[in-house]
Amino acid sequence: MKNLIYGMLLLSFSCVNQGTQKTQTKTNQIEDKNVSLEKHAAKVMDILIRKDFAALAEQIEMGQDLLFSPYGYIDTTSAIRFSKEKLKQAATQQQKINWGEYDGTGDPIELNLAEYFDKFVTDKDYLKCGANPINETTAVGNMVNNLEEVFPGYDFIEYYCKGSDKYSFMDWGALRLVYKVSDDKIYLVAIVHDQWTI
Incomplete structure (x- = not known):
């Protein structure tokens, strides 16, 4: 009888231990992924600051596109998307691209790639802000942030610069890097800029 009870206790302990190990393994995997994403995001931010479009193109999954959105609400009908090759091509040209409409006026956002970066990617020192x-x-602005609807299940890292007293803190800015993690590989799928809108 004692042996039976002892055996049952051992079995119970073993099951609990296995459950704990599985939970710990999953936690470690999430932590490892998060560290990898944080490192990748810092690398991408450096690429963006330098406007190294060739290096940026290498962050895009083959056969997929990188989406750009000037505002927190991603308009999937007008958002510009670049494949690896199209991004490299756009970097060598001065051609104006229609990126959507300016908030408030509705005027078309017609900028070449470098100009767009100046206004909607590197408009603030996001890397320094953290x-x-x-x-x-x-x-948090008055425009709907639909990132999770457009990219369900994807991870993102937001760089945020708070506003100043001078402008009642309404001159804040944010840049969100959206990621797809597949088979331990990390791909950049979107760069979403956000700011206070009218």
């Missing part, structure tokens, strides 16, 4: 934890946002 990043939020993965999949967390600080930026």
